[in-house]
Each structure stands twice: as structure tokens, then as C-alpha cells.
Amino acid sequence: MNKTLRVALFDAKPYDRVWFEKALKDPVFSEPPFAALSFEIDYYEVKLSSATAALAKNHNAVCAFVNDRIDREVAAQLEAQGITLVALRSAGYNNVDLEAVWGKIHVLRVPAYSPHAVAEHAAALLQTLNRKVHLAYNRVRDGNFALSGLVGRDLHGQTAGIVGTGKIGKILATILRGYGMKILLNDPYPDDAFAQSIGAVYTDRDSLYRNADVISLHCPLTPDNRYMIDEKSIALMKREAIVINTGRGALIDTRALVEALKAGRIRGAALDVYEEEEQYFFEDWSLAPIRDDLLARLIQLPNVILTAHQAFLTEEALSQIARTTLLNIASWAVGERLENEICYHCADLGKEKECVRESRGSCWNADTASVKDEAAVETEAVEGDAPGGKLPVCERPFSPESTRLDGPDDPCWDGK
Numbered sequence: 001m002n003k004t005l006r007v008a009l010f011d012a013k014p015y016d017r018v019w020f021e022k023a024l025k026d027p028v029f030s031e032p033p034f035a036a037l038s039f040e041i042d043y044y045e046v047k048l049s050s051a052t053a054a055l056a057k058n059h060n061a062v063c064a065f066v067n068d069r070i071d072r073e074v075a076a077q078l079e080a081q082g083i084t085l086v087a088l089r090s091a092g093y094n095n096v097d098l099e100a101v102w103g104k105i106h107v108l109r110v111p112a113y114s115p116h117a118v119a120e121h122a123a124a125l126l127q128t129l130n131r132k133v134h135l136a137y138n139r140v141r142d143g144n145f146a147l148s149g150l151v152g153r154d155l156h157g158q159t160a161g162i163v164g165t166g167k168i169g170k171i172l173a174t175i176l177r178g179y180g181m182k183i184l185l186n187d188p189y190p191d192d193a194f195a196q197s198i199g200a201v202y203t204d205r206d207s208l209y210r211n212a213d214v215i216s217l218h219c220p221l222t223p224d225n226r227y228m229i230d231e232k233s234i235a236l237m238k239r240e241a242i243v244i245n246t247g248r249g250a251l252i253d254t255r256a257l258v259e260a261l262k263a264g265r266i267r268g269a270a271l272d273v274y275e276e277e278e279q280y281f282f283e284d285w286s287l288a289p290i291r292d293d294l295l296a297r298l299i300q301l302p303n304v305i306l307t308a309h310q311a312f313l314t315e316e317a318l319s320q321i322a323r324t325t326l327l328n329i330a331s332w333a334v335g336e337r338l339e340n341e342i343c344y345h346c347a348d349l350g351k352e353k354e355c356v357r358e359s360r361g362s363c364w365n366a367d368t369a370s371v372k373d374e375a376a377v378e379t380e381a382v383e384g385d386a387p388g389g390k391l392p393v394c395e396r397p398f399s400p401e402s403t404r405l406d407g408p409d410d411p412c413w414d415g416k
């Protein structure tokens with residue numbers, strides 16, 4: 001029996017539609033175990049919030065992006081509509097209240113989609129700011145070919161400090177090493193082999209702030225590292241320091257940054273994210289006044305470059321985001337292991353690796369280990385019946401109008 005998965009995709013942009021429609025044609029979706037699935041995607045331009053969550057009604061899953069907010073209120077609204085899956089089109093998930101959704105809504109993400117895209121954008125921002133290309137571009141368009149005020153610095157020989165040495169941070173470190181920069185790294189989980197391979201060294205964060213000419217942030221935003229760059233940390237930095245942020249806006253206290261930039265306390269800032277970006281980014285505000293004074297000030301400063309969260313925006317990344325998001329949803333629908341589930345519960349318990357992460361063998365109900373054992377036994381007993389275990393018999397026909405799960409936990413999922 002064929003099953004149609006209705007997906008409510010929020011904060012949809014024209015490029016999302018292009019790449020999702022392309023990804024739907026990927027042969028993986030016409031082969032087992034997904035061959036019986038078909039997708040019906042409703043593209044909603046609005047962001048997901050308590051005011052728009054009602055649009056999720058009559059869908060099987062919600063697809064959200066970085067500025068869609070899944071707080072406690074929205075989670076309750078989605079749950080009330082029978083939504084048990086939120087598929088994020090992003091790697092970061094600081095916009096989701098994981099505690100509020102745990103046990104009710106699976107949250108899946110796209111952990112890696114061209115980390116090269118983001119690292120290369122960070123390098124582009126650095127080069128532009130350092131050589132004042134943004135100022136030069138405007139001058140030349142105005143017929144002003146003067147060079148005064150456009151003096152930059154050689155990056156070769158300077159020191160770069162990379163905070164967060166995951167996928168993106170490592171690529172940027174390698175690129176900047178290629179420029180001939182010295183590299184300092186900071187991460188609670190150092191990768192010494194990597195550091196050695198590029199001749200870099202790990203150091204504590206304060207020492208990185210003190211010694212780096214370029215400081216680039218590549219860690220996730222967590223309650224612990226909010227405002228990791230504030231007045232105090234800026235006070236440690238060199239006067240020549242350039243701060244780059246392609247991570248998340250709230251890693252930086254923007255007010256403190258603006259004060260430092262106005263006072264010439266540091267050299268400049270190149271930002272792809274802003275702590276209050278939600279209202280403005282991804283939209284055309286060119287005909288309206290910007291009411292956020294901090295944002296207006298940032299845009300106006302000559303030693304700041306701001307792009308509107310576009311570091312990910314390459315064809316390769318969009319293609320991977322769409323494919324992985326659809327694979328996440330399809331895996332959930334057929335009861336496959338949810339490799340990309342964010343299970344903060346198991347991570348908190350230090351059981352990240354053992355976490356069940358199957359839509360049918362979810363660790364939601366009890367102690368992770370015991371549920372995992374039960375799931376394993378059940379899977380063994382009925383192997384061959386259905387992916388992940390035998391489905392209970394459905395008493396009613398499958399209906400897209402149903403606001404219950406309509407997922408693998410719903411006996412009617414098979415439409416028998």
C-alpha cells in the first residue's frame with residue numbers, strides 16, 4: 001500500500017522548493033525501503049511560531065529552518081495536532097526547546113551539509129574585510145579610484161584562533177594554514193592528531209583571545225557559551241583583532257562588540273549571524289526602516305561586514321540539505337534507525353552512542369538501556385515482517401486528514 005507523507009515546510013524560499021523538488025527525484029526514494037512512500041510538500045513562506053503552528057494541521061511532519069522557533073508553546077501546539085516529527089533543515093538546533101519536545105516529537109537534523117560552504121564563506125568574509133574589498137567595490141562603482149583608507153594587512157604570518165574544531169572549524173583552520181597563518185585551536189574535545197597534521201596547537205580560550213589576530217567562531221550555541229565574546233573577552237584581544245562569526249549570533253554580545261568597534265578597540269568584525277536576526281534575515285527589508293538600532297549601527301560601520309546567514313548557501317549544500325531532510329523523514333516513516341535524531345536525553349546521560357533512535361524503538365518511554373534491549377529482542381523475533389519490527393494491525397483506513405501520528409507508531413500507518 002502506498003503512503004503519502006504530507007510535510008509542512010516552514011520559512012520556505014524559492015531555492016528550497018527547487019532543491020527539494022530535485023531531491024524527490026533521487027533514485028533512493030523509489031527503492032526499498034522507501035519505494036511505497038510518496039511526498040506531498042506544502043511550502044509555507046511564514047516562519048514557524050505560535051502564530052503559524054496551526055498550518056501544521058493535517059500533515060505528518062514539520063520541516064523547519066534556523067529561525068523557525070520550536071519553543072514549549074509551539075511544541076505543545078504541534079503535539080496537539082499529532083505531529084511527532086520535526087525535520088530541521090539545519091545542523092544547529094538552538095531554536096528547539098529539546099526538553100519540551102522530548103518524549104513527544106522526534107527532532108532530526110542535517111548534521112553535515114557541505115561544511116566547506118561555511119568555512120569558505122568565513123574565509124571570504126575575512127579576505128574581504130581585511131583588504132577592504134567591500135569599500136573598494138563601492139568606490140570604483142562611484143568612479144572613485146583613490147586608494148587612501150584601503151590599506152590591509154598580509155594574513156601570511158598572522159595568527160588565527162579557531163573556536164570549535166568540528167567539521168567547519170577544521171576546514172577553515174586548514175584553509176588559513178594554507179595562507180601561511182599560525183593556527184591556535186580551542187575545543188573542549190581537542191583532536192590532537194588533526195592539530196599535529198596542520199602544525200596547529202590547542203590552547204585555552206583566553207589565551208586564544210590574547211594571541212590571535214583573527215578569531216573565528218565555529219561552535220554550537222549552548223546555554224553555557226552564550227556571549228562567549230563579551231566586554232571582558234574583547235578586553236583580552238589585540239587591537240588588530242578581527243572577529244568572524246559564522247556560528248550563531250548569540251555567541252557574541254553585539255552591544256559590547258559595537259562599542260569596541262566604535263572605540264577602535266578591535267580592528268573589525270565579519271558576521272554571517274546576528275543574535276536578533278530572526279526578524280530580519282532571509283527577508284527583503286530594503287523599503288522599510290530598520291528598527292533594530294544595534295543592527296542598523298552594525299550595517300553602518302565601515303569595519304563590519306554582515307551577510308544574512310548565507311554561509312551555507314551553495315548548490316552543493318542545498319542539495320545535501322534537501323536529500324538528507326527527505327531521507328530523515330522517510331527513515332522515520334518506515335521505522336529505520338534515526339541516525340540524525342537529536343536525543344538530548346541520551347546525550348545528557350552520556351548514552352549518545354547506545355541511544356535507540358528508532359522511530360518505533362524510541363528511548364522516550366523508559367530507561368534507555370532497557371528499552372534498547374526490548375527493541376532488540378522484538379526486532380529479532382519478527383525479523384522480516386517489517387523494518388524495525390512487526391506493526392500492530394490497523395482498525396481504520398489510512399487517512400491524510402488524521403491528526404494522529406500517521407507514522408510508524410500508528411497501527412494505521414500501513415493502511416491495512
Ligand SMILES: NC(=O)c1ccc[n+]([C@@H]2O[C@H](COP(=O)([O-])OP(=O)(O)OC[C@H]3O[C@@H](n4cnc5c(N)ncnc54)[C@H](O)[C@@H]3O)[C@@H](O)[C@H]2O)c1
Nearest residue numbers: 092164165166167168169187218219220225246247311312
Ligand atoms: N552560518 C551558517 O550558514 C551555518 C551553517 C552550518 C552551521 N553553522 C554553525 O556552525 C556551527 C559548527 O558547525 P559544525 O558542523 O562544525 O559542528 P560540529 O558539531 O562538527 O563541531 C562543533 C565543535 O564545537 C565544539 N564545541 C562545543 N562547544 C564548544 C565551546 N563552548 N567552545 C569551543 N568549542 C566548542 C564541539 O566539541 C565540536 O568539536 C554549528 O553549530 C552551527 O551553529 C552555521
